[in-house]
Amino acid sequence: MSDTGKKIILGSGVIVAAVALGYLALQPGEVVPEVAPLPEWRETRPGVAAVPTLETRSLTLSGLTLGGSTPRMNGTGEIAPSEVVEVRQPIVDGVLSPATPLTVIIDASVSLAPFSMRVKDVRVFAGAVEQAQARDGTLQVASAQLNAPAIPAWLDGWLWPTWRGAAPVAPDGVSPVIVWPAAAPDRPHLVAVIADGATPLKPLAEYLAADGQAMAVIIGWEETDHDFRPDAALDTARAEAVAKVVRAARPGLPVWLMCSLTVTGTPEQAAAKVAAVKPDAIVLYGLFAKGAWDSDKVVEANLARGEKLLPGKPVYAAGQRLAGDDLQAAIDRARRLGWKGMLCDGSAR
Amino acid sequence: MRRLGSIVTLTLAVALLAGVVYAAGIQWGECAAPVGHIAFVNGVAAKDGAALPMATAQLTSVLATAHRGGGATGDQAGADAELSVVQLWLWRDSNGNGESDEGDDAANPTGWTLLSETATAHGWDDQPQGVDGGTAGELLAAPVAVALEPNRRYLLLLRVVTAATGYTNLQPTNGDGTQAGPEAWAATGAGAHGVKGAGGLSGISDGEVWYFRVAAGGEVGPAFPTPPKVIENR
Numbered sequence: 001m002s003d004t005g006k007k008i009i010l011g012s013g014v015i016v017a018a019v020a021l022g023y024l025a026l027q028p029g030e031v032v033p034e035v036a037p038l039p040e041w042r043e044t045r046p047g048v049a050a051v052p053t054l055e056t057r058s059l060t061l062s063g064l065t066l067g068g069s070t071p072r073m074n075g076t077g078e079i080a081p082s083e084v085v086e087v088r089q090p091i092v093d094g095v096l097s098p099a100t101p102l103t104v105i106i107d108a109s110v111s112l113a114p115f116s117m118r119v120k121d122v123r124v125f126a127g128a129v130e131q132a133q134a135r136d137g138t139l140q141v142a143s144a145q146l147n148a149p150a151i152p153a154w155l156d157g158w159l160w161p162t163w164r165g166a167a168p169v170a171p172d173g174v175s176p177v178i179v180w181p182a183a184a185p186d187r188p189h190l191v192a193v194i195a196d197g198a199t200p201l202k203p204l205a206e207y208l209a210a211d212g213q214a215m216a217v218i219i220g221w222e223e224t225d226h227d228f229r230p231d232a233a234l235d236t237a238r239a240e241a242v243a244k245v246v247r248a249a250r251p252g253l254p255v256w257l258m259c260s261l262t263v264t265g266t267p268e269q270a271a272a273k274v275a276a277v278k279p280d281a282i283v284l285y286g287l288f289a290k291g292a293w294d295s296d297k298v299v300e301a302n303l304a305r306g307e308k309l310l311p312g313k314p315v316y317a318a319g320q321r322l323a324g325d326d327l328q329a330a331i332d333r334a335r336r337l338g339w340k341g342m343l344c345d346g347s348a349r
Numbered sequence: 350m351r352r353l354g355s356i357v358t359l360t361l362a363v364a365l366l367a368g369v370v371y372a373a374g375i376q377w378g379e380c381a382a383p384v385g386h387i388a389f390v391n392g393v394a395a396k397d398g399a400a401l402p403m404a405t406a407q408l409t410s411v412l413a414t415a416h417r418g419g420g421a422t423g424d425q426a427g428a429d430a431e432l433s434v435v436q437l438w439l440w441r442d443s444n445g446n447g448e449s450d451e452g453d454d455a456a457n458p459t460g461w462t463l464l465s466e467t468a469t470a471h472g473w474d475d476q477p478q479g480v481d482g483g484t485a486g487e488l489l490a491a492p493v494a495v496a497l498e499p500n501r502r503y504l505l506l507l508r509v510v511t512a513a514t515g516y517t518n519l520q521p522t523n524g525d526g527t528q529a530g531p532e533a534w535a536a537t538g539a540g541a542h543g544v545k546g547a548g549g550l551s552g553i554s555d556g557e558v559w560y561f562r563v564a565a566g567g568e569v570g571p572a573f574p575t576p577p578k579v580i581e582n583r
Contacts, residue, residue, distance in 0.1 A: 261513035290532060291433070291508075292515025297466065298433045302512070 127198040131241035134201055134248075141205030141248050146212045148253050149188040155316060155341025156331075157190060161223055164347050177318075177343055179221065180204060184211045190343075192221035192258075195242050197235070204242070205249035216254035217246045218283055220273070224262070236269070240276040254280040258318065259309060261286030261302075274309055281314040282306045283343070288321045293330035299337050314340035321348035380527040382516045383432065383509040385415035385472075386556030388485035390505065395559040397546035403499045403564040408464065409492040411437060412485040414472030415509045415518075428473035433512040435488065437465040438536065439495060440544065442502040447560055449504055449544040460537030461506065464493045500565035504544055506534075506558045521552040 133139035158174035160167035170176035170185075177190045181203065184191070191214045193204065208214065219242045243255050257279035259270050274282070284306050286292075293299055306315035320342055322330055331342060387395040389412040391405065415435040420427025440449045443456035471486030488507075497503065509518040520528045533550040534540055543550045546560030 286513040287515050289515035289517070289520075289528075291510040291517045295434060295466075295510075298510065298515075301433065301468075 127196075127200040130201045131197070131199075131238060134241040134244045135237065137244070139201065139245070139248075141202050141245055142209040143205065143249050143251070144209035145251060146209075146253075148250070149213060149215050151215050151254070152341075154331075154335055155343070157316070157318070157341055157343030158346045159192070159318065159343050160346045162194070163223060168346075170346065174344075175215065177218070180207055184213060186213060188213050188215050190214070190216055190218055190256075192218045193242055193246075194221050194223065195219075195238055196222075197238060201241060201245040205245050208246060208249040208253070214250070214253060216256050216281070217250075218256045218258050219243055219246065219277065219279075220258040222260075224260070236273045236276045239273050243277045243279070256281040256283050256316070257310075258283040258285055259306075261305075270309055279310060279313070281316060281340070282310040283316045283318050285318045287317050288319050288345070290322060290326050290330070293320075293322070293326075293333055296333065296337065299333055299339075303338055316341045316343060318343035320344045323348060380514075380516075381417070381511075382520050382522055382526065382528040383415070383417040383511050383518045384526075385413060385435070385507050385509040385518050387505065387507050387559045388412045388414070390559065390561070393561075395505075395556070395561075397555075397560045398562070400562050400564045401497070403566060405497050405563055407492045407494050408437075408489060411465070411488040413488045413507055414483045414485050415488065415507065416470045416473035416483055417509075417511055419473055425470070425473065428470035429468060431512055432468060432470045433510040433515070435467050435469070435471070436463060436508040436510070437488065437493075438462065438506040438508060439464050440504040440506070440541075442504055442560070445502045447502065447546055448542075448549060450542050457541070460535075460541045462495075463536070464495060464505075465489055497563045499563050502560065502562045504546070504558055504560055506544065506553075508534075518557055519550075519552050 130139055134141075152175070156174050157177060158170045159177040160170075162179055167179075167182070175188055175190060176185065177192050178184055179192045179194060184207075191208065191211065195201075195204075208217065220239050239257065243257075246253065246255050255277065257274060257277050259273070259282060261284055284302065287302060291298075292302065302317075303315055315338075317334065317339060320327070320330065322344065327344065334342060389395060389410070391401055391408060391410055393399050393401055413435075415432070416428055417431040418428065419425075420429075420431040422430075438461040440453065440461050441456040442449065442453055444450070444452040446452070449457075449461075465488065467488065467490055469486075469490075471488050472483035474483040507518070511517070516528050517532050519534045520532045521530045523529045530551070533552055534544065540550075544553060544558055546558060547555040548558065
């Protein structure tokens with residue numbers, strides 16, 4: 001029996017037992033008290049007096065009374081606000097009276113405290129503007145023409161999810177994935193970009209223009225912490241903006257697009273994102289466990305999903321939580337069947 | 350007495366509803382494992398120790414649930430998209446102790462035998478949660494010829510693999526449907542041992558594996574539903 005079934009039976013049993021005990025607590029012969037019939041329903045309605053009609057009257061300020069000292073005037077002849085301490089309304093017997101003058105009492109001792117305001121997050125909206133400019137080609141960004149390191153025929157990649165904390169140094173023999181803006185190592189690596197709708201893109205261009213060891217940039221690296229996050233859903237406009245900035249900053253540097261197999265939206269959304277970005281390769285995030293790699297049939301089917309998204313271009317896998325013989329067997333099968341590389345989760349090794 | 354009946358009926362209804370609601374609180378997420386269980390094989394209920402008729406040479410029908418909910422669309426296509434593959438594996442329990450172990454290795458030279466694979470989510474239900482409450486569906490796309498001998502014992506294992514993650518129904522879970530570790534089972538090697546009728550290995554639960562035998566010669570009909578003591582596995 002499944003765990004869920006056991007829970008249902010357990011919960012049901014507890015409730016049945018509780019009610020049964022309650023019933024058994026009734027003593028034999030105990031009579032349930034009778035309830036007197038309800039009195040006949042009668043309806044009463046309170047009387048509401050007619051509301052008087054409001055009449056509009058004009059109000060004239062007929063005089064100004066000063067409470068002691070002479071108020072100071074500003075350059076335009078107005079009384080400084082700090083001088084006014086009380087304003088008496090022209091009300092007589094609770095009624096607004098046009099005949100009674102408005103009274104303003106002035107005291108020169110009143111002062112205002114200084115006030116200041118600080119904006120904490122200066123990123124608000126700045127990134128959205130930059131992204132809009134990037135899409136229409138008007139954003140000016142840093143640019144550099146650098147020769148990127150070649151991508152190996154089989155990419156043995158290595159990543160560390162940001163939600164697991166600070167990444168350790170990647171082991172030798174692998175190509176690490178650096179999540180921008182983390183410091184780029186002096187060895188060939190991949191740059192992953194996480195961006196929301198307010199992420200400024202000029203700093204990304206500056207980062208890439210100075211990074212001569214980047215082999216490719218993976219966009220759409222919006223991670224999830226084992227749960228659905230709206231930012232991780234597909235956002236075509238954002239991806240398009242990031243891709244254009246990467247290409248402007250580093251002409252010729254490959255742009256790869258990540259599509260999450262676990263949180264990826266509909267196939268139509270994925271296709272729209274691919275069409276907007278025109279990536280040089282696709283990276284499929286998911287396929288974590290051995291079960292995704294221990295059968296040719298399964299491995300071929302998942303490769304076909306990537307090739308359907310981006311025909312004729314390389315397909316990479318990311319997020320594998322495998323180690324030892326299981327990892328080597330997965331690599332051997334994936335390579336044999338046409339995958340171009342695997343970006344494994346370093347936290348599982 | 351009528352009042353007692355009303356209370357019991359109402360209580361049962363409320364309890365059932367509460368149980369379903371509680372179970373429905375389990376949300377599938379990135380870490381969720383699939384579920385499934387074997388219900389009937391060749392018309393015989395998958396109760397441990399039940400016997401198939403002596404002349405059985407083929408598995409013609411396996412009714413099972415193998416699903417991970419109805420997926421994004423909540424229909425059969427969505428359920429299928431959630432699954433990568435559903436497999437049926439057979440182990441010959443040659444020493445008859447109700448467990449896959451080293452004593453059976455000679456009868457299983459290549460480990461567990463893969464009998465059938467399909468990519469169809471059978472018995473899926475339209476809830477996105479891990480409720481294994483779907484009506485069992487036909488798992489075999491076609492009859493599978495398998496060498497079964499009279500009066501021999503076997504284990505039949507159902508393995509469900511999800512599409513996006515590769516997680517299976519044979520992984521240990523946290524009780525809320527999320528996976529809690531790698532699959533302990535393997536088709537060959539040490540991971541092939543330790544499977545019992547009611548589970549055995551971590552992550553394998555009753556219903557995902559079925560311990561059965563083929564009726565002996567001269568036996569009048571299958572021994573179902575009361576199997577001999579010698580093959581009880583509790």
